[in-house]
Amino acid sequence: MKIAVCIKRVPDTETRVKIAADGASLDESGVKFIMSPYDEYAVEEALQRRDKAGGGEVVAVALGPDAAQETLRAALAMGADRGVLLKAERIPADALAVAKALAAELKDGGYDLVLFGKMAVDDYHHAVGPMVAELLGLPCVTAVSKLELEGGKGVAEREIEGGVEVVEFALPAVLTAEKGLNTPRYPALKGIMAAKKKPLEVKPPALGEVRVVAAALALPPERKAGRILGEGPDVVPELVRLLRTEAKVL
Amino acid sequence: MDDSLFFTDQHLQVREMVRDFARTEIAPIARQHDAEARFPWTTVKRMADLGMLGVPWPEELGGAGMDYLSYILTVHELARVDASHSITCSAHTTLGTSPIMDFGTEEQKRRFVPYLAAGKVLGGFGLTEPGAGSDAGGTATMAVDKGDHYVLNGSKIFITHAGVGEIFIVTARTTPGHGNKGITAFIVCKPTVDAEAAAAVGTGHAPDLPWTRGVSAGKKEDKMGWRASDTRELHFEDAVVPREQVLGEVGKGFVQFLKTLDSGRIGVAALCLGLAEGAYDEARKYASQRKQFGRYIAGFQGVSFALADMATEIEAGRLLTYHAAWLKQHGKPHKLEAAQAKLYCSELAMRTTIKAVQVHGGYGYTTDYPVERMMRDAKVGEIGEGTSEIQRLVIAREILGDVVEG
Numbered sequence: 001m002k003i004a005v006c007i008k009r010v011p012d013t014e015t016r017v018k019i020a021a022d023g024a025s026l027d028e029s030g031v032k033f034i035m036s037p038y039d040e041y042a043v044e045e046a047l048q049r050r051d052k053a054g055g056g057e058v059v060a061v062a063l064g065p066d067a068a069q070e071t072l073r074a075a076l077a078m079g080a081d082r083g084v085l086l087k088a089e090r091i092p093a094d095a096l097a098v099a100k101a102l103a104a105e106l107k108d109g110g111y112d113l114v115l116f117g118k119m120a121v122d123d124y125h126h127a128v129g130p131m132v133a134e135l136l137g138l139p140c141v142t143a144v145s146k147l148e149l150e151g152g153k154g155v156a157e158r159e160i161e162g163g164v165e166v167v168e169f170a171l172p173a174v175l176t177a178e179k180g181l182n183t184p185r186y187p188a189l190k191g192i193m194a195a196k197k198k199p200l201e202v203k204p205p206a207l208g209e210v211r212v213v214a215a216a217l218a219l220p221p222e223r224k225a226g227r228i229l230g231e232g233p234d235v236v237p238e239l240v241r242l243l244r245t246e247a248k249v250l
Numbered sequence: 251m252d253d254s255l256f257f258t259d260q261h262l263q264v265r266e267m268v269r270d271f272a273r274t275e276i277a278p279i280a281r282q283h284d285a286e287a288r289f290p291w292t293t294v295k296r297m298a299d300l301g302m303l304g305v306p307w308p309e310e311l312g313g314a315g316m317d318y319l320s321y322i323l324t325v326h327e328l329a330r331v332d333a334s335h336s337i338t339c340s341a342h343t344t345l346g347t348s349p350i351m352d353f354g355t356e357e358q359k360r361r362f363v364p365y366l367a368a369g370k371v372l373g374g375f376g377l378t379e380p381g382a383g384s385d386a387g388g389t390a391t392m393a394v395d396k397g398d399h400y401v402l403n404g405s406k407i408f409i410t411h412a413g414v415g416e417i418f419i420v421t422a423r424t425t426p427g428h429g430n431k432g433i434t435a436f437i438v439c440k441p442t443v444d445a446e447a448a449a450a451v452g453t454g455h456a457p458d459l460p461w462t463r464g465v466s467a468g469k470k471e472d473k474m475g476w477r478a479s480d481t482r483e484l485h486f487e488d489a490v491v492p493r494e495q496v497l498g499e500v501g502k503g504f505v506q507f508l509k510t511l512d513s514g515r516i517g518v519a520a521l522c523l524g525l526a527e528g529a530y531d532e533a534r535k536y537a538s539q540r541k542q543f544g545r546y547i548a549g550f551q552g553v554s555f556a557l558a559d560m561a562t563e564i565e566a567g568r569l570l571t572y573h574a575a576w577l578k579q580h581g582k583p584h585k586l587e588a589a590q591a592k593l594y595c596s597e598l599a600m601r602t603t604i605k606a607v608q609v610h611g612g613y614g615y616t617t618d619y620p621v622e623r624m625m626r627d628a629k630v631g632e633i634g635e636g637t638s639e640i641q642r643l644v645i646a647r648e649i650l651g652d653v654v655e656g
């Protein structure tokens with residue numbers, strides 16, 4: 001089974017965000033970068049599918065700066081067979097531009113499955129996976145939380161508001177991974193050693209035209225400190241009154 | 251310390267993995283295992299699978315094939331979260347396995363190391379005796395030469411993994427008297443005392459090891475700290491050890507254990523450094539969240555200066571530890587630097603954990619926060635693998651020579 005898994009280098013979710021001098025990007029000094037957590041589920045699923053199929057190849061693809069090689073090495077250490085970096089100084093804010101570059105790379109790869117995380121935790125686009133599917137003319141299932149593959153077909157579960165949706169699709173297909181699809185493995189030390197020797201190709205991306213740019217970034221307003229009214233049932237009426245009149249949530 | 255001073259990208263990947271594992275898998279269970287003084291078989295099995303029980307040993311022998319710095323990073327990162335898991339890795343690797351790698355014959359390496367390096371069983375090191383602690387040359391366990399085998403009689407005390415482990419390097423006297431040349435090291439095997447737990451997780455017992463009749467684990471110590479680590483007596487009652495299980499050569503036991511301890515001290519330094527750093531992390535976090543007199547306590551000079559001192563001393567400890575590790579990795583002499591790192595970091599861990607409890611106030615004195623456990627875990631750093639006094643003795647001898655009395 002030949003599987004591509006597209007991963008993104010993003011700031012660690014624990015980063016204290018600072019905005020750069022241009023007012024429209026993140027100040028990256030001192031920021032730690034990681035593989036977007038949803039992408040870890042995608043990598044894990046790809047590895048499990050390859051191993052279950054008794055062979056094949058898992059190719060990790062990233063679009064990003066040179067430092068995204070680290071992100072690819074992390075996927076290789078987990079067990080992916082090779083990596084491809086589409087090297088761009090900056091990851092464009094235009095999801096379609098990114099999707100076009102990825103689709104161009106994946107088009108002639110002969111993949112049975114193309115996996116993404118359901119979204120990147122830095123820009124929350126939820127877009128690149130479905131766009132790539134569209135560009136490749138493949139069926140797409142987003143936010144997959146359970147997956148069965150049998151012959152040339154797949155059955156996926158998606159958690160939707162108040163229930164579970166079961167969808168069937170034909171392979172090849174593009175899927176995006178939801179939390180809980182599996183438990184991503186830690187890269188074993190032997191995997192980290194082996195990753196050094198695996199092929200990692202660096203090439204320029206065929207980026208689409210960039211038609212969306214980030215114009216400005218702003219931090220959310222600081223949350224006001226809470227107020228403690230007291231303890232016990234006696235303060236409940238006052239609490240209800242304030243929730244009605246002041247917070248206006250009731 | 252700039253990461254590029256000692257580390258490659260691969261070291262940072264190792265650090266990241268161990269850090270992530272420790273925070274996600276060990277942090278939630280550390281308190282419970284400490285309270286129940288229970289060996290953490292489940293996480294130890296996972297550590298074995300990830301290669302953490304054989305970091306610096308070659309892949310042909312079942313190890314991860316990495317370097318010494320990767321190993322020290324592993325010990326350090328584990329200890330930031332839990333010292334018991336860290337000493338399990340450290341005692342197993344430096345005390346239980348490195349003597350075979352450093353002094354064993356090719357046959358001994360081939361026969362015993364694969365079990366240890368892959369973490370199929372745990373290893374340990376039996377040197378200390380009730381009457382021979384700091385003065386380990388005072389070994390009284392006797393080994394009588396019977397031609398094709400030796401017969402051992404005596405007792406060891408405070409042996410890490412004596413209960414849970416299966417392969418041990420032990421010292422015994424092959425020539426009566428007090429002479430250091432009369433001490434020989436042996437490889438002995440005894441089944442784990444936790445057979446059921448080992449079977450349940452699938453690591454910890456290897457039925458095909460050559461069991462040494464007459465070797466058994468004794469009383470388990472009820473300890474102040476390192477409570478999830480297993481510390482027991484190890485007894486020899488007419489234990490029959492085949493001649494081919496003499497580690498290296500007869501009469502070399504004393505020199506061997508001194509060398510093992512020289513390197514072992516870097517591991518203990520890394521463990522203590524991790525403890526100090528873990529306690530500092532907690533204290534910094536708490537001080538930035540706790541308000542008194544209308545402001546975060548980190549804003550009070552009395553607290554912020556304490557945190558500033560902790561951060562500075564941890565930085566010093568890191569440089570001492572990784573420099574000593576770097577010297578060892580590059581095959582350079584490191585006796586002095588290892589003792590300095592161990593002395594400094596063990597005292598650093600004690601100071602820092604005490605201060606971290608103080609920063610937490612009354613909450614720090616309860617088991618709701620990990621700093622009280624860290625404080626209990628820190629003390630043994632000043633005792634195990636040579637007390638602080640013995641480190642000062644080693645350092646003094648290194649810098650002053652023979653004028654220093656033993």
Ligand SMILES: Cc1cc2nc3c(=O)[nH]c(=O)nc-3n(C[C@H](O)[C@H](O)[C@H](O)COP(=O)(O)OP(=O)(O)OC[C@H]3O[C@@H](n4cnc5c(N)ncnc54)[C@H](O)[C@@H]3O)c2cc1C
Nearest residue numbers: 375376377378383384408409410481633634635636637639
């Ligand atoms: C949790 C734990 C795990 C351990 N694991 C192992 C293990 O796996 N294998 C193993 O072999 N041992 C192990 N030990 C034993 C440890 O190495 C010894 O406890 C240590 O070396 C000290 O020996 P002792 O306890 O006999 O103290 P003693 O040697 O009796 O020392 C008592 C005090 O006298 C001081 N003192 C002694 N001699 C001098 C001197 N010349 N100058 C100044 N002061 C001196 C000491 O510093 C100490 O303060 C472990 C101990 C503990 C607590």
